[in-house]
Amino acid sequence: MDGADRSGLLVDDVSMVFTLPGGGSVHALKNVTMNLASGELLSVLGPSGCGKTTLLNIIAGFLAPTEGAVFLNGHQVTGPAAERGMVFQQGALFEWLDVRKNISFGPRMMGKSKREWGPKVDHLLEIVGLKDFGDKPVYQLSGGMQQRVALARCLANDPDVILMDEPLGALDALTREKMQGLVLQLWKETGKTIVLITHSVEEALFLGERLIVMAPRPGRIHREYHLPFAEQGLTISPREIKASPEFIEKREEILSMIWEMEEEIMGGATQ
Amino acid sequence: MTDMTPKRPLRPTAAKQKQPSSLAMWLGIADNSFTRQKTVKFGDATAVNSGRLYGIITVAFLLLLWWVAGANGWIKPIYWPSYEAVGTRLTKLWNEGFRNVPLLEHVAISVYRVLAGVFFGALIGIPLGFAMGLSSVAKGLFDPIVEFMRPIPPLALIPLFILWLGIDETAKISLLFLAALFIMIIAARSGVSGVKISKVHAAYSLGASKLQVLKNVILPNALPEIFTGIRTAMGVCWGTVVAAELVAAEKGVGSMIMIAKNFLQTDTVVIGIIIIGIIGYGIEMIMRLLERWLVPWRGKG
Known part of the structure; x- marks a missing residue:
């Protein structure tokens, strides 16, 4: 795929292998491809170790991928820059x-x-x-x-793109919900492209216009969803949306999906 | 008629606790309103109050012992002078100075040497420490020297400095400079390596250049550590200057003590020791105040 003539964000066949100091290596990401049009809000969800933070660090330009490349509005990402803003979990x-x-x-x-x-x-x-x-x-x-x-x-x-690495992860439940509303409001007002990493299924569903579920070992895209909830969130109250049957159905579906992945890692030992 | 409701056991009404007087709290013999409610006190360091009263008792006892011992002639004045002897000597020193040098000048010259040593130590040490924390070349070049010099007490260098530079001012300030230098290098280096990577990443993502990251993130982030380094260096240099003056100097509190000893002027020796203690304590207090004022964000990241 040629990233040179597109607007928006393109992650083009990115793989990331970390070589461990004691020999051996970890395949953090394998052949991840996705593209994001200008103004889209994408949430990325997955069990720990699925490489979602690595992916965000590559998009931000803090890490260079082992293979593949990231393009923003047609030019390749080679390092951090003001066009890609970052919101960290806390303490930054x-x-x-x-x-x-x-x-x-x-x-x-x-x-x-x-x-x-x-x-x-x-x-x-x-x-x-x-x-x-x-x-x-x-x-x-x-x-x-x-x-x-x-x-x-x-x-x-x-910035053209806002990258969020679990920005609400350290907040209490109530504050977190209020902040989700703020993120939606800012998204609407500014029309920014947003990539949001989270480990909360509910948050990913509620905020993501698109949602990518990643699977671990090696980190890869497992499934992708297009969701109506972020759009609804601009007019309907978040409590109402989160209590709706469609929302609950999706939430349970994704939860069991992630649950299965975790079991696979643990070898079913948690049963 | 009998009342069927079971009788509630008498509640031991938390006997209206009287608020201890603020004097008692200041003296550290009454718990303050926070510690009073704690049931677990042994093992909880925050429940240990100042015990100031006992501190006052200790000081009063020592002073009394001194007075009684002097008044009754328990100790020969040559080993420990009486109150009166120290008082008379202090007045004399204040009015006439010691060996034709005013008392305050002795003190001032010692303080000046410390300040000069720490100043030059910081001037060279902070950039060196920064370089070592930021570049592998600088780290490789200087690490062996720093690690080798770190455990050597500055006093062990005095003979060498006398050989090289004689006993003049240069020799003493150079010694103090060296004592401060390694403390400052290590403090600055650990201040740099202690920066949270997310702050550096955030700054780059906001469009900062390398130089701007250095000036606006790494430097302010390292300031609290640098401050601790300056405080430590002041303390070490104060100890070192006195020792260096004991070995060879014309002026300074240390030299005053040493020369007085040669004339068996124990009272002057004692006065010198008290001055050293007070100045050292004063330096520490001033540095703490400055710290609270200049780096209020310490430990808040």
């Missing part, structure tokens, strides 16, 4: 800066003047509900608020 904020300085980090690094980024940062603070917290050091915020700063920091840079 700069604790020596206040909230506003964290959010404006990208624009400031690119040499933009305060006149350019000032209004934008104020607007983002407003959107993520931290209007009165701009001058607070980030370590004084709760976990949920910190992740909202991380989202805003990523958006301030106006």
